[in-house]
Each structure stands twice: as structure tokens, then as C-alpha cells.
Amino acid sequence: MALLSFLGAIQQVTGSCYLVESRDGAKVLLECGMRQGRREDEEGNRGAFAFDPLSLDAVVVSHAHIDHTGLLPKLVSAGYRGPVFATNATCELMELMLLDAANIQEKDTEWENKWRARLGKAPIDPLYTTEDAEQTLKQRRPQKYDQPCEVAPGVQVTFHDAGHILGSAIVEMQVQDHHLTRRLVFSGDLGNSCSPLMRKATTLDQADVILMESTYGDRDHRSSSETIEELAEILQQAHRDGGNVLIPAFAVGRTQDLIYHLGRFYQEGRLPQQAVFLDSPMAIRANAIYSHFPHLFNAADQATIAANHIKRIEDWLPVLRCTPTPEESMAINRIKSGAVIIAGSGMCTGGRIAHHFKHNLWRSDCHVVFPGFQARGTPGRAIVEGASTVKMLHQRIAVKAQVHTLGGFSAHAGQSQLLDWVSHFDHHPELYLVHGELEKMQILQQVLRERLNWIANIPEPGEQIAL
Ligand SMILES: [Zn+2]
Incomplete structure (x- = not known):
């Protein structure tokens, strides 16, 4: 045997x-x-x-x-x-x-x-x-x-x-x-x-x-249509609260899903934020790889891509701003309201999301949206489970932002x-x-x-x- x-x-x-x-x-x-x-x-x-x-x-x-x-x-x-x-x-x-x-x-x-x-x-x-x-x-x-x-x-x-x-x-x-x-x-x-x-x-x-x-x-996950609605509502609420929305996301997979959904909201006039930052050099490069393989997408999305002459993943969402360099990333810190920031790492164990947490997590008018699984022992899991502070970049940061977990985007x-x-x-x-x-x-x-x-x-x- x-x-x-x-x-x-x-x-x-x-x-x-x-x-x-x-x-x-x-x-x-x-x-x-x-x-x-x-x-x-x-x-x-x-x-x-x-x-x-x-x-x-x-x-x-x-x-x-x-x-x-x-x-x-x-x-x-x-x-x-x-x-x-x-x-x-x-x-x-x-x-x-x-x-x-x-x-x-x-x-x-x-x-x-x-x-x-x-x-x-x-x-x-x-x-x-x-x-x-x-x-x-x-x-x-x-x-x-x-x-x-x-x-x-x-x-x-x-x-x-x-x-x-x-x-x-x-x-x-x-x-x-x-x-x-x-x-x-x-x-x-x-x-x-x-x-x-x-x-x-x-x-x-x-x-x-x-x-x-x-x-x-x-x-089972929550149904994806409910989850999409929930995300739309969070974005509306964040707009009313006046803060930013942080989304820790895996560079490969989750980020492309998010761009797709935010693109839908934009087309439907339901995206109140003026700018969505993709602050992840890796996710930006992943987008380019996704764009090489449109023939691997499902039939319905392939048809949409063809009908709308979409060449790149970024084309789904016109307000998307990619920030590959550290300078561009740091410039986001000056924005106090109206931004959606997608950054890695997905479980908040490092990466640029940590810097955005430093600037936003302690603010009660900001929102954090977790679209993915947070493994035990990660800062992401601690935040999801209601920790009042998390250690990041060698300092403790209060968790005052409103935290949301989206079950259906898994x-x-x-x-x-x-x-x-x-x-x-x-x-x-x-x-x-x-x-x-x-x-x-x-x-x-x-x-x-x-x-x-x-x-x-x-x-x-x-x-x-x-x-
Ligand atoms: Zn996997």
C-alpha cells in the first residue's frame, strides 16, 4: 500500500x-x-x-x-x-x-x-x-x-x-x-x-x-446578498459619521472581490465615499495577474467584462486609487474622512493596515470592516472578539472604531x-x-x-x- x-x-x-x-x-x-x-x-x-x-x-x-x-x-x-x-x-x-x-x-x-x-x-x-x-x-x-x-x-x-x-x-x-x-x-x-x-x-x-x-x-455563511447589503449600509453609516472605513483584506482574492462589489455600488450610485484607496503593492500586482486570466472567470462575469470593455480589475471601480509607493501610502494619513482604505495584511499581523489602524482605530467615527477569516492569535481576531486595545507597531492602540464582520464574503x-x-x-x-x-x-x-x-x-x- x-x-x-x-x-x-x-x-x-x-x-x-x-x-x-x-x-x-x-x-x-x-x-x-x-x-x-x-x-x-x-x-x-x-x-x-x-x-x-x-x-x-x-x-x-x-x-x-x-x-x-x-x-x-x-x-x-x-x-x-x-x-x-x-x-x-x-x-x-x-x-x-x-x-x-x-x-x-x-x-x-x-x-x-x-x-x-x-x-x-x-x-x-x-x-x-x-x-x-x-x-x-x-x-x-x-x-x-x-x-x-x-x-x-x-x-x-x-x-x-x-x-x-x-x-x-x-x-x-x-x-x-x-x-x-x-x-x-x-x-x-x-x-x-x-x-x-x-x-x-x-x-x-x-x-x-x-x-x-x-x-x-x-x-453556513450569511447569504452573500445580505452581506453585500450590509456592506452598503456600513458605507452609508460611515459617510454619516464622517470617518474613514478601513478594510483589512488579503491581497489575493478578497481584494478583487471587494473591488467588484464596490464597483457595483458605484454603478448603482450607492457609494457615498469619494475615494477608495488600494494601499497594497501586492494587491495591485495581484490585480494585474487577475487581469491576465479573464478566461478563468465565470461565464456571467466574462460576459460583463466583454460588454463593458473592461481590461483591468481596476476598471470595475472608477474611484479606485492605487497607492503603491510609501509616500502615496503616507499621504492617506492626512485624510480624516470620506475614504475607504483597503490594505493588508488580511489578519492585521503587519503590513500597511497597521499604519492606518494607528491613525483611525482609536476614532469612534471610523469603521473597520473584516471581510475575511481571522485566525486565533492574530490582532484581527482580537479586534473581532471585542478587545478594547490591540498592540500594533509596538504600541497599544484603543479600539474605538465601529467593528463589523462580514460573514458572507468568505x-x-x-x-x-x-x-x-x-x-x-x-x-x-x-x-x-x-x-x-x-x-x-x-x-x-x-x-x-x-x-x-x-x-x-x-x-x-x-x-x-x-x-
Ligand atoms: Zn486559500
Whole structure:
């Protein structure tokens, strides 16, 4: 039997990593994600890999988010020189994500080494460098959707659209093991069918083993039309209050959704703010990549794009002002009212949003809108949970602004969508829940048993199963 090891995103939502080993000797790493959130989780990124990086034949990644790709440069720094398979769009987005991650690693280490020196402690090395990220990019092997490719002897992979972010994929892996072929389907991150631009997640019906994400295994999102209305109302209220609106957003995926929705409000005369700032160099570059792949959008949005001669994502929203340089970003600090500011990072762990918080979070006339998931231990989660102050940029800032969480903009499938996706498989293959917090998985496990009469497994970190 081939073996599957559960190495990461087990009973948690970040650090996606699985290892497939066939008896014939093929060894394929599925995902090489970074752990994010709590400090102890992030410390976990520093540990040695649970396998010998030089023994791998190939790496396959489902999509470009850092919790699925972020340790690739570390793998390369440990000597891996083999191929990294992903879809075409994922390969383009990876360039953006990995170079940014390397830059953050280098900057954070430089900062940390300054205070370590003052304490008389030895300096530490960054997790990886820009050079490692650049080398990783050379190892990419871009693939089209729905076309099987052999990634290692006897291991064939097909990427199917997962509808989560541009280029995101469900990974179907066929493993030849002596005379037996076993089919593993990894859901990757499944999209929310209400997400703009994206297509619906592909449904499959054949598998021997399924790994399914369960980020929102415990509940359904609010309906997207309600969420869109809620956002429109927040913008009206913020206009009446006279303050700014801050939206911490992931550069890839969420930002493009927001531009789309704000563009709709603008067209309908429902956007009272005069300016929307996209204060994220990374999101600005992500927009350009999205604009390269309009053929991957859903049919309805492709038709709108063609009818309105839209060439770039920015064209959806005429009042959008991109501020790539630090000078342009700092100039936003002078604006006290009437602005919508979209900036990273999505969970407020750093980036330009921290500076905008410094100028706006303590003001009761300002509004903060969280359109995405906030992992445990992040400043974003603290604010959502009602903290009266948060530490940011090495100082405490009072949370006086009005805080809103928009449930319906998630780029992840809600519980019903997960059930619907998995219900297409014939004969209830072995099912493992991954990429979710334990309590949420347990609720999904119960619902699977009650509604589909299907017993799902929750693996333990490091657990191995026969494939
Ligand atoms: Zn993702």
C-alpha cells in the first residue's frame, strides 16, 4: 500500500502539508504551507521537515495562498531542486506571494536581531531569503486545469478548478502502487459559490481517499446578498459619521472581490465615499495577474467584462486609487474622512493596515470592516472578539472604531457547500477532514454522519494511513 502522512493543517487552518509515498518508491509532497497565527505556530515553521527534502520526487500545490505554499523556499533552501507543480495562474501568483514572504522574513529577522543584540543574544537567520524564493520560482511547472500530468514515476495529478481564488485547484492524484491504482482527491480550499469572478468548485465522483478542508465546517455563511447589503449600509453609516472605513483584506482574492462589489455600488450610485484607496503593492500586482486570466472567470462575469470593455480589475471601480509607493501610502494619513482604505495584511499581523489602524482605530467615527477569516492569535481576531486595545507597531492602540464582520464574503465554502461537494462522490470513499479548527471539524463530522450517513475521520498531526 502507498502511504499518506498528515503533516500540516491538521486540526488547524494553516500550514497545509501531506506526503504521499508509493511502495514503488515515488515520493510526492502535496502542499508546503506556512503556519500562521499564534507565535508558537509560527515558531513551528522553524523546525526541520518531517521528511528528507532531497528524497522528494515532486511537490504539488493546490493554490498560491501562503498557508499552502509559504514553506517552499525553505524546502529549496534545504536542498530540494525538483519540480513544483501548480496551475498556470497559481504559478504567476506564487511569484508575488513567495517574494513578499521572503521579504517579510528578512525584515522581521533584521528587526528581531536588533533587539537580540541589545540583550546580548546570538542573531538568528531568516526562515529563508529572497534568493531561496527566486530559486523556488525556477522550479515551477505550470499546468492547465483538467489535464493529467505525471509528476513522479507512477503518480499522475490533475488540477480541477476549486473556485477559491484565481488558479485554485482541487488536486486529484492517481498513485500506481505495484498493480493497484489508488485515487486520492484533495479538496484544496473550496470556494464559496457566491464569490464574484470565480467559477463554482468542480465536483468529482471517483476517489478512494478524500481529504476535505473544513474551515467553515460548523456553519453556513450569511447569504452573500445580505452581506453585500450590509456592506452598503456600513458605507452609508460611515459617510454619516464622517470617518474613514478601513478594510483589512488579503491581497489575493478578497481584494478583487471587494473591488467588484464596490464597483457595483458605484454603478448603482450607492457609494457615498469619494475615494477608495488600494494601499497594497501586492494587491495591485495581484490585480494585474487577475487581469491576465479573464478566461478563468465565470461565464456571467466574462460576459460583463466583454460588454463593458473592461481590461483591468481596476476598471470595475472608477474611484479606485492605487497607492503603491510609501509616500502615496503616507499621504492617506492626512485624510480624516470620506475614504475607504483597503490594505493588508488580511489578519492585521503587519503590513500597511497597521499604519492606518494607528491613525483611525482609536476614532469612534471610523469603521473597520473584516471581510475575511481571522485566525486565533492574530490582532484581527482580537479586534473581532471585542478587545478594547490591540498592540500594533509596538504600541497599544484603543479600539474605538465601529467593528463589523462580514460573514458572507468568505472565499471558503460554508457547511452546506462542503456537504454538497462531497456528496457527489460514489460509494462513500474514506474521508479525512483537514484544514479546520477541531471544534468546527467535529461539528462537520456529526453533520456528515446525520445527513449523509458517512463517517469522516479527523486525523492527528503526523498520522499515517495506507492509501
Ligand atoms: Zn486559500
